[in-house]
Amino acid sequence: MQQANTLRSLSGNELAGALEAILMVVDQPVSQTDLARALEVDVETVQQSLQGLAREYETQSRGFELRNIANGWRIYSAPRFDPFVSQFIVGTGTQKLSRAALETLAIIAYKQPITRARIREIRGVNVDSVVRNLQARGLVMEDGQTVTGASLYRTTNEFMERMGIASLDELAPLAPHLPKRDELSEISKTLEEK
Numbered sequence: 630m631q632q633a634n635t636l637r638s639l640s641g642n643e644l645a646g647a648l649e650a651i652l653m654v655v656d657q658p659v660s661q662t663d664l665a666r667a668l669e670v671d672v673e674t675v676q677q678s679l680q681g682l683a684r685e686y687e688t689q690s691r692g693f694e695l696r697n698i699a700n701g702w703r704i705y706s707a708p709r710f711d712p713f714v715s716q717f718i719v720g721t722g723t724q725k726l727s728r729a730a731l732e733t734l735a736i737i738a739y740k741q742p743i744t745r746a747r748i749r750e751i752r753g754v755n756v757d758s759v760v761r762n763l764q765a766r767g768l769v770m771e772d773g774q775t776v777t778g779a780s781l782y783r784t785t786n787e788f789m790e791r792m793g794i795a796s797l798d799e800l801a802p803l804a805p806h807l808p809k810r811d812e813l814s815e816i817s818k819t820l821e822e823k
Contacts, residue, residue, distance in 0.1 A: 644670065644678050649704075658701025658790055699789035700796075726766075733759045734768060738788065738800060742772045742781035 639647060647668055651659065665675040679702050683695040694707050706714050726734065733756050736748050748756045760782060763769040767787040771780045784797070794800065 639668065639670065641678065644668065644674065645682055648675070648678055648682065652695065652702060652704045655703060657786070658697075658699045658703040660701045664702070696793070698793060698795050699786040701786075703790070705793075727759075729754075729756075729759050730762060734763055734784070734788070737763070737769050737782050738784050738797065739803060741783040741797075743783075744775060744779040744781055746779060748782075 648664060651664065651667065661672050661675050661679065664679075665672040668675065679695065679697070683697075686694050692707055692710055693704050695702060696705055729752075732752060733748060736751050737743055737760075740747070740751075745756055745760055748760065760769065764771075767785055768791070769782050769788065770785050772783040773781050775781060789795070789797070792800075
């Protein structure tokens, strides 16, 4: 119990240090509630300290930053140093997603929850192995079933974390990237001619 009493009386700097120590070892975002529980302080105090740390890292031009992503907080390398980080980790086994996987992931992200049959209908090709691959990578998961028994898929917190977003509402709107009606007519004509 000695340790619990020590944690309750953390000063502002000690609390910030304790939060940093925890956030340096986590492999996924941690909620303010979980951090508050671990440190035995109230959630508002943790939130204020996290926001203060995030501002501090930003103003000091550190090589890392603190982000609130996927319903939790985590330390990430600063985007401006991505070229250096990428160069360092090349050859460490990280694999990029194929175009098919990216297209399938985008469909799931924007249409979720969605069945494999609907994804197949949109993409025009079989997506079973692609969906299994995305599941294995932790980017999508089953989220119930339709009345006919077909599995529904949705993105995971891992997807949001990798995208750098706190919620799906932060996904870029699609409308600005879609062709206009007259362009769609041209595309349809071209496809019919083939």
